[in-house]
Amino acid sequence: MPLPRSRGKDTGLGKAIIRDRFKGNSRPKDGDTALHTTDLDDGAKWTKLQSITQQSDLDEFLSTAQLAGTRFTAEKMNIKVITNTYQNPFLLSADKEKETLARHEANKERLVIPRRPKWDKTTTPEQLDRNERDAFLQWRRDLAVLQEQDNFLLTPFERNLEVWRQLWRVIERSDLVVQIVDARNPLFFRSEDLEKYVKEINEKKKCMLLINKADLLTARQRRIWADYLDSQGIRHIFFSAVLAHESLEKKQNIRAENEANSSIDEKEKENFEENLSNEKYTNIDNAISTDNLSENGDEMSEHPNVNGQEFLENNNTDDPSDQRERICTTEDLISILVSEAKGAGVDQDHKITIGLVGYPNVGKSFTINALLGEKRVSVSSTPGKTKHFQAIHLSPSLVLCDCPGLVFPNFATTNGDMVCNGVLPIDQLREHTGPIALIAQRIPKAILEAIYGIKIKVKPIEEGGTGIPSAEELMVAYAVSRGYTKPGHGSPDESRAARYILKDYVNGKLPYCHPPPIEISKEEFNAEIHDLKLYTKPAKKKSIIQPVSSTVNTEVASDGVTPIRGDKSRELDKSFFNNQSSGARITGKYSIAGEFNRVKFYPIHATLSDDATPTNGSRLSSNMGPGKKRHWKGRKNQKQFKI
Ligand SMILES: Nc1nc2c(ncn2[C@@H]2O[C@H](COP(=O)(O)OP(=O)(O)OP(=O)(O)O)[C@@H](O)[C@H]2O)c(=O)[nH]1
Numbered sequence: 001m002p003l004p005r006s007r008g009k010d011t012g013l014g015k016a017i018i019r020d021r022f023k024g025n026s027r028p029k030d031g032d033t034a035l036h037t038t039d040l041d042d043g044a045k046w047t048k049l050q051s052i053t054q055q056s057d058l059d060e061f062l063s064t065a066q067l068a069g070t071r072f073t074a075e076k077m078n079i080k081v082i083t084n085t086y087q088n089p090f091l092l093s094a095d096k097e098k099e100t101l102a103r104h105e106a107n108k109e110r111l112v113i114p115r116r117p118k119w120d121k122t123t124t125p126e127q128l129d130r131n132e133r134d135a136f137l138q139w140r141r142d143l144a145v146l147q148e149q150d151n152f153l154l155t156p157f158e159r160n161l162e163v164w165r166q167l168w169r170v171i172e173r174s175d176l177v178v179q180i181v182d183a184r185n186p187l188f189f190r191s192e193d194l195e196k197y198v199k200e201i202n203e204k205k206k207c208m209l210l211i212n213k214a215d216l217l218t219a220r221q222r223r224i225w226a227d228y229l230d231s232q233g234i235r236h237i238f239f240s241a242v243l244a245h246e247s248l249e250k251k252q253n254i255r256a257e258n259e260a261n262s263s264i265d266e267k268e269k270e271n272f273e274e275n276l277s278n279e280k281y282t283n284i285d286n287a288i289s290t291d292n293l294s295e296n297g298d299e300m301s302e303h304p305n306v307n308g309q310e311f312l313e314n315n316n317t318d319d320p321s322d323q324r325e326r327i328c329t330t331e332d333l334i335s336i337l338v339s340e341a342k343g344a345g346v347d348q349d350h351k352i353t354i355g356l357v358g359y360p361n362v363g364k365s366f367t368i369n370a371l372l373g374e375k376r377v378s379v380s381s382t383p384g385k386t387k388h389f390q391a392i393h394l395s396p397s398l399v400l401c402d403c404p405g406l407v408f409p410n411f412a413t414t415n416g417d418m419v420c421n422g423v424l425p426i427d428q429l430r431e432h433t434g435p436i437a438l439i440a441q442r443i444p445k446a447i448l449e450a451i452y453g454i455k456i457k458v459k460p461i462e463e464g465g466t467g468i469p470s471a472e473e474l475m476v477a478y479a480v481s482r483g484y485t486k487p488g489h490g491s492p493d494e495s496r497a498a499r500y501i502l503k504d505y506v507n508g509k510l511p512y513c514h515p516p517p518i519e520i521s522k523e524e525f526n527a528e529i530h531d532l533k534l535y536t537k538p539a540k541k542k543s544i545i546q547p548v549s550s551t552v553n554t555e556v557a558s559d560g561v562t563p564i565r566g567d568k569s570r571e572l573d574k575s576f577f578n579n580q581s582s583g584a585r586i587t588g589k590y591s592i593a594g595e596f597n598r599v600k601f602y603p604i605h606a607t608l609s610d611d612a613t614p615t616n617g618s619r620l621s622s623n624m625g626p627g628k629k630r631h632w633k634g635r636k637n638q639k640q641f642k643i
Contacts (some may be wrong), residue, residue, distance in 0.1 A: 088433055088437040090415065094415055104186065110508070111411065132161065136161045161402055173355065175205060177357060181211055182359075186236075212241045241363045353401055389401055432495055435505075480492050482497070484491055
């Protein structure tokens, strides 16, 4: 639609160029003087006289060059490579990381958890509430200083006072406070200040690390961790809630089978069930009365550790007699926790109370389910489900206190690292390259390729590549192999690929474990678990296609060619070929009973004879055919056969 005259006058590309070229450069009126001149160009006289007070960077650069009489021409391929290693801007370089970790170590005393203000019988609930709020506010201010003034990156620590109140209650009640940590990075999930606080409440209370998800570590890795933790005097125990749960299920299935098979009468059956439900209480009470557990839990060796044994067999490690690396069974765990809590001896007469604390998603619910032997606590894979602490009476004399999962204030190197540790939610992530680049650095390319069945194309070393895939290279290879494309673009959907890869890493499908801070490289620490992934054949899926050998009789007759066919296959052939309904059939609207009739289905076929000329009674329209159709080519398009 043409623009109205008045508006159309000043529009259009030509006008725009003229406006841009001569913007503000109106011809000076007679009498104007040239007071500020910087342009020495030999252009039109009037252009030299304009006043220049402000210039863009580019204009300034060009005019300076002009003043200096320098000529600029574009030079191609005159590139100087300053560094040939690409550094992801969301990650730290090796040197920077070292420096950051040293700063963390120097400032770790400042990483505190909020304390409950002191109170006594004279304190009113309102006063206590006010004091708690004030103390909490001060705590948040101190952490804000750490973050904003001193530029430390902290974990997204819990900012809800109510959740901290739950923790205070759990600590106050418990004889033993168990921090459940993820075996892949135990120190990241451990709060040293929590242990300090527990002792501040009561010197007799005890603390312990429950290293869950120990199934994701090899026996050697567990031994290295055990050595380190022992050297630091940190009480710990390896556990796998998932393996314990599986073992429990197996036992229950066996019991159920036995129960079904047994021919005991109803009365006996009732007694059996009652015994079954009481069994765990008896076990626990037995455990409570056990006094002779050694400091290192040597008693554990008397329990057949089904899961740990299976795992050791899989990993085939050298010295299975080293008990410190063993993954405890549920019975072991109860025994050790109870003996540890009894040692605390806070109050000999009251029930033993064990508090379970930890970050979200470290497996608290799974652990409690394993301890409980049945599903009473809901289990989820979304962080932060347990919201209020629950007191679970395992036996008349043993109580478990399950605290809501809460993130403690801790130093972090990058956001990518926090995503990999499962502390930042993957689904809300906007920047994927940081955490994916970390995964690509931690897990060798060959392992990633083997796990995903993909080929990752990396930049050749000659072109500045390092052999380690970049985040983009990994995401693209994954997205292409899975057919994930961006809607409307058709280019690989990298963010979708990233989400799947990150979830696999967090769930342990992509294996990587952090070594303790000793003289051992990450590669060396993880070499065994990576090799295991590389050489362990994936479980064979049941094929729905029968192997050829089982369906075809490979025996041949005396002529050496004709296959001997058994009666069974002959019968099968006979019934197939004699069957009227077998053979090619048409379904749908043309599925007329009877035989297939080409002319009936495609009437145009009736109009042409075999040599493609119209037949008599042709149904070609009147303007088709020789002499009529405009483009009638006669027989020109027919294949000519030489006889
Ligand atoms: N491999 C492995 N995975 C585990 C183990 N225990 C728990 N998980 C996984 O960890 C995830 C979280 O487990 P939960 O028990 O729900 O975690 P939680 O600590 O109770 O989480 P909140 O309820 O948020 O506090 C689940 O997806 C489990 O499959 C374990 O021993 N081994």
